[in-house]
Amino acid sequence: MRREPLLNGVLALALLAVPLAAWALDEPFVITLATKVAILALAGAGLNIALGYGGLVSLGHAAFFGIGGYAMAVLAAPVQNFDLLMSWPFEVPGTKSMPLIWLAAMSAGALAALVIGALSLRTAGVYFIMITLAFGQMLYYFAISWPAYGGEDGISIYVRNGFAGLNTLDPIQFFALAYGLLMAVLALTHMMVRARFGLALAGARQNPGRLAALGIRPFSLHLSAFVISGAITALAGALYADLNRFVSPSMLSWQTSGEIMVFVILGGVGRLFGPVAGAALFILLEHWLGGVSDYWKLFLGLILLGIVLFARGGLIGTLAGREDAHD
Amino acid sequence: MTAMLLIEQALNGLQYGVMLFLMAAGLTLVFGVMGLINLAHGSLFMVGAFACAAVAGATGSFWLGLAASLAAAAAAGAIVEMTVIRRLYARDHLDQVLATFALILVFSEGTRWAFGSFPLYLDIPAALAGPVTLPGGLEYPLYRLVLIGVGLGVAAGLFWLIGRTRLGIRIRAGEADREMIAALGVDISRLYTIVFALGAALAGLAGALVGALQSVQVGMGEPVLILAFVVIVIGGIGSIKGALVGAILVGMTDTLGRFVLPLALGTVMSRSDAGAIGAALASMLIYILMAVVLVLRPGGLYGRA
Numbered sequence: 317m318r319r320e321p322l323l324n325g326v327l328a329l330a331l332l333a334v335p336l337a338a339w340a341l342d343e344p345f346v347i348t349l350a351t352k353v354a355i356l357a358l359a360g361a362g363l364n365i366a367l368g369y370g371g372l373v374s375l376g377h378a379a380f381f382g383i384g385g386y387a388m389a390v391l392a393a394p395v396q397n398f399d400l401l402m403s404w405p406f407e408v409p410g411t412k413s414m415p416l417i418w419l420a421a422m423s424a425g426a427l428a429a430l431v432i433g434a435l436s437l438r439t440a441g442v443y444f445i446m447i448t449l450a451f452g453q454m455l456y457y458f459a460i461s462w463p464a465y466g467g468e469d470g471i472s473i474y475v476r477n478g479f480a481g482l483n484t485l486d487p488i489q490f491f492a493l494a495y496g497l498l499m500a501v502l503a504l505t506h507m508m509v510r511a512r513f514g515l516a517l518a519g520a521r522q523n524p525g526r527l528a529a530l531g532i533r534p535f536s537l538h539l540s541a542f543v544i545s546g547a548i549t550a551l552a553g554a555l556y557a558d559l560n561r562f563v564s565p566s567m568l569s570w571q572t573s574g575e576i577m578v579f580v581i582l583g584g585v586g587r588l589f590g591p592v593a594g595a596a597l598f599i600l601l602e603h604w605l606g607g608v609s610d611y612w613k614l615f616l617g618l619i620l621l622g623i624v625l626f627a628r629g630g631l632i633g634t635l636a637g638r639e640d641a642h643d
Numbered sequence: 644m645t646a647m648l649l650i651e652q653a654l655n656g657l658q659y660g661v662m663l664f665l666m667a668a669g670l671t672l673v674f675g676v677m678g679l680i681n682l683a684h685g686s687l688f689m690v691g692a693f694a695c696a697a698v699a700g701a702t703g704s705f706w707l708g709l710a711a712s713l714a715a716a717a718a719a720g721a722i723v724e725m726t727v728i729r730r731l732y733a734r735d736h737l738d739q740v741l742a743t744f745a746l747i748l749v750f751s752e753g754t755r756w757a758f759g760s761f762p763l764y765l766d767i768p769a770a771l772a773g774p775v776t777l778p779g780g781l782e783y784p785l786y787r788l789v790l791i792g793v794g795l796g797v798a799a800g801l802f803w804l805i806g807r808t809r810l811g812i813r814i815r816a817g818e819a820d821r822e823m824i825a826a827l828g829v830d831i832s833r834l835y836t837i838v839f840a841l842g843a844a845l846a847g848l849a850g851a852l853v854g855a856l857q858s859v860q861v862g863m864g865e866p867v868l869i870l871a872f873v874v875i876v877i878g879g880i881g882s883i884k885g886a887l888v889g890a891i892l893v894g895m896t897d898t899l900g901r902f903v904l905p906l907a908l909g910t911v912m913s914r915s916d917a918g919a920i921g922a923a924l925a926s927m928l929i930y931i932l933m934a935v936v937l938v939l940r941p942g943g944l945y946g947r948a
């Protein structure tokens with residue numbers, strides 16, 4: 317009956333155990349792969365708040381992912397160039413401190429989500445999908461044509477940013493950071509879903525009319541969920557940029573939006589650990605199919621198609637059964 | 644001098660706009676009639692371009708290539724509709740987005756498999772090469788002028804088809820009430836296949852025509868697809884008239900913005916800064932246009948919402 321919490325526990329432990337085993341066996345590549353899963357799952361967890369719990373089908377979350385990545389590069393680049401972040405009206409130095417970068421990335425992501433959400437949420441359904449997609453493309457083309465931050469070439473940050481007390485260049489320590497953030501975000505999401513806000517949000521998804529009759533405006537709920545969602549995805553973007561030590565406009569491209577959405581749907585929409593299962597499956601498929609054929613995306617496409625057409629509810633839905641019916 | 648350039652850019656904008664219309668018309672028809680959001684529409688654009696380039700390369704005739712592009716795109720559309728898309732009509736938009744995203748992967752990688760990663764080149768047919776002199780002394784490429792004519796001609800044909808023919812009546816009836824026309828004895832699933840193939844053929848035609856102006860390569864469809872989305876959001880989803888007006892608006896805004904903004908900024912700042920900032924702003928202009936339209940009319944210019 318209650319198979320989902322058990323499955324969540326297994327997933328959380330597996331994502332921890334695999335890199336630990338790889339660390340013991342001295343396989344840094346596997347640790348990096350696991351770190352990638354944790355970070356992409358975090359991006360998916362952000363989207364899941366809008367998509368799964370809020371019912372807002374955003375095809376523009378690459379915007380927030382990329383904003384997080386660029387926030388990291390914009391703050392860290394002045395340090396490696398012995399420059400200042402801004403010199404007027406007062407002098408601000410750049411920073412290599414991860415917590416500060418995370419804060420900046422989340423603030424920038426939240427602000428962008430506030431603006432994009434306030435405009436996009438005037439519409440619903442298919443309009444919303446297309447508009448979020450278009451806003452994502454707007455930032456993508458802006459990043460390509462704005463010359464100050466590398467344009468099409470992106471920016472390399474040669475040394476990974478620091479976190480007090482840790483050596484972030486050690487793969488297992490950087491993994492621990494990403495994993496810790498992922499678990500913290502999932503725990504907060506779990507609490508949020510059960511809090512008044514989460515219940516009202518579920519109400520707005522299931523029956524906006526009834527919610528409005530109760531005196532709660534769906535618009536403010538949706539906008540709050542969208543902003544939280546954008547901030548978390550931006551945090552994942554900052555981590556992802558730190559993992560690769562590189563940002564480029566491709567983080568903002570609409571394929572990235574599609575992939576983040578694929579993580580959520582592969583794993584299970586509106587399931588707490590759906591993005592974790594989805595990102596893990598995606599990275600495994602990428603790794604495994606990529607070794608089989610250069611055209612691995614063709615097979616990925618066919619697998620995705622099969623999942624959408626025949627296995628609804630994603631991995632978690634297939635393994636743990638349908639969600640418990642409420643009321 | 645600047646006036647001449649401005650007219651030339653306006654014509655380029657119009658040409659860009661009517662090609663966007665060919666894409667947007669199919670998208671908006673499919674959404675209006677079947678309620679389906681099709682991300683793979685850009686792949687059909689690519690299929691048309693590749694079919695044209697391959698057949699034109701093998702036979703030496705652009706016109707055969709053009710016919711092949713229409714046939715290939717319509718056939719691809721019909722096959723995809725019958726195997727995949729048909730199962731998605733009753734699903735929510737999320738499933739439609741994911742399934743058509745998967746179709747893009749299949750189309751793009753399949754094309755890369757068949758044709759390789761290098762772009763193909765498609766020459767403008769000899770009869771349409773070279774410039775013509777327009778009244779006023781402006782020299783303008785004949786091919787682009789023909790594209791404007793073809794685009795407007797297709798638009799007129801589409802208005803006639805939707806407004807004046809039996810098929811058009813059925814399409815409009817399908818938009819209004821699909822159960823009712825099915826009850827009246829219209830084979831609804833055949834109608835859907837026809838509408839989808841029609842939209843696909845228009846996308847394929849656009850791909851072949853535009854393919855002669857740029858290189859034919861994998862992934863060429865997606866930027867156009869997203870612009871077509873912007874077009875139908877501006878015009879109002881489901882409205883062919885909205886698609887035409889939106890497409891020309893987007894084509895003009897984009898082309899003229901790229902030309903005018905750097906010039907205008909050049910009057911207040913240094914030339915290189917103006918070029919860079921102008922280009923960055925110009926690339927955002929159509930999205931700003933879309934945002935403004937949405938704030939004023941959330942359902943688009945000709946939308947029903």
